[in-house]
Amino acid sequence: MLNAACIDATCRETIQNYCGPWLEEVVKSDNTTSKETAAVILAKLQASLDNPKEDMKEKMERDQRTSEGLASMFKDMLLKDDDTSKQSSIEGLAYASL
Numbered sequence: 001m002l003n004a005a006c007i008d009a010t011c012r013e014t015i016q017n018y019c020g021p022w023l024e025e026v027v028k029s030d031n032t033t034s035k036e037t038a039a040v041i042l043a044k045l046q047a048s049l050d051n052p053k054e055d056m057k058e059k060m061e062r063d064q065r066t067s068e069g070l071a072s073m074f075k076d077m078l079l080k081d082d083d084t085s086k087q088s089s090i091e092g093l094a095y096a097s098l
Contacts (some may be wrong), residue, residue, distance in 0.1 A: 006044040036088045043095040
């Protein structure tokens with residue numbers, strides 16, 4: 001549901017505010033399916049949200065750290081034989097590269 005809700009800008013902001021830290025914890029978990037979905041959601045949020053309080057240098061540094069971690073995870077997902085993992089990986093890579 002959170003993945004689908006990322007279509008709407010207001011929903012993305014709300015998801016970031018209320019679910020962002022939880023999604024980051026899910027990405028660190030051992031549950032592969034949940035981890036993959038959470039990574040795609042984080043990539044969507046990162047690609048679309050701007051924090052007006054954050055200066056450009058801080059934003060670039062944060063995005064770089066997050067993008068590298070997510071890109072590495074998406075690369076690993078892409079190498080799996082599971083078609084769902086491959087589709088999620090491609091979607092995540094597309095958003096992470098924006």
